[in-house]
Amino acid sequence: MKNDDSILQPIRLGTHLVPGIWRYMLPDDVFYFRVDPEVRSSCFNCPQVKAHGFHPSIRCCSYIPRVPNFLLGLALMDPGVRPVAQNFIATGYSIPEGSQVSPHHMEKSIGFLSGKLPQGSVICPLLDQNTKKCQIYAFRSGVCSTFFCRHDQGEAGAEFWESLTDLVTQVETALAQWALEQAGFDLGLYFERFETLAQDLEACSNPETGTWSDHARRQLFGVWYGREEELFQACAAQAIAHKKDLFEIAGRQKLRQTPGYDTTIRQRLGPLYSHSLIGEALPDGEPMPVRNLWYSTQLAHRNLQLHRIQASQDSGHEPHSNQQT
Secondary structure, eight states, X not given: OOOOOOTTSOEEETTEEEOTTHHHXXXXXXXGSOOOOOTTXXXXXXXXXXXXXXXXXXXXXXXXXXXXXXXXXXXXXXXXXXXXXXXXXXXTOEETTEXXXXXXXXXXXXXXHHTSSOTTSSOOXXXXXXXXXXXXXXXXXXXXXXXXXXXXXXXXXXXXXHHHHHHHHHHHHHHHHHHHHHTTOOHHHHHHHHHHGGGGGGGGBOTTTOSBOHHHHHHXXXXXXXXXXXXXXXXXXXXXXXXXXXXXXHHHOOOOOOHHHHHHHHHHHTTTSOHHHHHHHSOOSOOOOHHHHHHHHHHHHHHHHHHHHHHHHHHTOOOOOOOOO
């Protein structure tokens, strides 16, 4: 339930910890869902290390997460996390909407998924490889918060978490674009400039780090270039100021896209990787409305409960009561 008002602290969704701002980003009903632990998918006893030889310090964190601008802004407000967020931003992982994968890192990430590149070609810069922990755990993205490589309830569990991932990701994207406008950022000019980057993809990535190049970031941040932290904190301030209305705001926000840039990326990667793999990393088509995604999440949770009841009956055990924290 929404019983802790500190946005800088994680909140529980069942037994799982998720970013504190979720209490406002999502409908109240989410926190009444029965969400049992995914015991088979423990990062600290990773099943993929034994099954597929993943590196024990990296596991599946060969990925650049899309952390929305307002979450990066919240991370900057946390004294313990602030240095990590500052370095992440300064290194060039972020653009105005938040951190996004550069053309170079997208190709490397897809290569890892396809098995064409050795593991570790891309390593999440927010991962502490010594402790195996996320360094911005309380402010991590929706994908990182909802990903489990195995599910105790099989396909029904996978369906629920995938539906929740889609919902949270869409809400994050909508709020990131809304927050930019509220902070006085020229969103229309930003998307116009983003499309022009497709004319020279090589110039978009830093040849040494693979992150977004200074050229690309100057284009995208415009007058905010060099003031990235200020922009992200302004986005976080807007989220805090309107926290009671965030889910409704996300539902009203019309999402803007970069079809020309995305098409160019797909054409570049097409000869290298399968269509399905590219689609997984770079989804195509119009975004589904938030209200539809919320309905799908509710339906997936209902199916999960029916599956759990049926499994209990088949095993001869009574299903546990629906207790929630």
